[in-house]
Amino acid sequence: MPNVKVFLSYNEGAAGGKAAQELHDKLSELHVDAVMARHAILPGTDWEQAIRTELESSAALVSVGTKGYSARPWCQQEIGWALGRHVPILWIQYADGESPAGFLARTQALIADNPDQPEVIARDVVQWLASQEATRDALVDGLLEVLETSSSYSQTRGCADLLALAGRLSEEEWSRVVRAASENRQVRDAVKWSGGKRRPAWSKASYKDEPSVLNWLNDRIGPRASQAQGRELR
Template identity: 40%
Template sequence: MQVFLSYREDEEGKEYASALREELAILGINAIMASRSIRPGAVWAQTILGHLEASSALLCIASRGYTDSAWCQQEIGWAIGRGIPALWVCYDSKERSVGFLMDKQDLTVPDPSSQADTARAIGTWLATQEKTREEARATFIHALAGSSTYRQTRDIVHVLATLDSLTDDEWQQIDKAAETNRQVREAHSYSERNNRMSGMPVTDWLRRQLNKSADNTWPPR
């Protein structure tokens, strides 16, 4: 799944966008930073347009001065005009959502130095938008199957836990991921409040969070 990061081309904007890009990659989301993908000699406008057309959603990295950027305003206008979901990710309280985004709930970033929570919140948003929900869910489960760390597994499961439910097919894919990938099978739930691991496998925790029947508790014994 690809999303487009709209950000101000200054040090702060690039820093926030780059950090968020890395966290979104953990969830299997390819977040495009146009300036990093434009080759020498390429036409800026055409390259950006190509990335926008290939993206399923637009994320507005609203750092200081974002609304003053003509490029950012054009990127928002393009997304709104094409009916692509757009989310205002607020890094600066003075940067208010504009235009057709004003009636949408912003995502406020409480701590710009820690982007993991922001990435997971964006994952939940993508999984609940009508135009992106199916692709997002498939992306997360695919990323779970290929998880390379316990942290990645926990982050993906955290997002899946915010959904209303999972289909039987999705549960089968999760079961298979746990069966074939030790990073999924051996990952345990983590309590941020107590700053320690619990004894419950994250997939068990996921079933509990989604109120699955005790008769279907994973993994099968």
């Protein structure tokens, strides 16, 4: 189960709904619990209270800035709610003119250069969550749970890619990585090659020349990475 929950604030128009749904789906694939109001409100439910409940339980708010977003009063109220609770806010600018305004005017938006690539935008959101003090630990905890229960080499590699976005792991977090490699063969035997996520079948014989996922993570965010950083500072 994802341990970090984000509220998607979006314009209910066609473009806004489409962008939010695509982002929601891709974030879910990256183990982030993304909430859309339309999913949270059941028939007969007090929709205003339902939105408040979801806002209160979310660790961050993501503004899906498609055309017309800034002019929607409810979107601005959702932002105001998050500001009042000191919740991290990320504004994704999908359309010209839909840049952060008001109390968010000084914050840098995430520019969606290609709205047709929601997987790229979702990964950028994960990287932002990893950089926020309020969401980083919950994100990493959720990813570690995925790693510990990984059922395939592909899932292990994908999880490792996301963990690498978090930067250096604590000793306790790294011990969970090591334990996962010890107890789960899908983690222990997974390799991380440099040529991309897939390799052609004829290259299987060369897997032995590739680093294990554990060593790959160790070089980037584990104790080995910390030691290398320490040497650079001296």
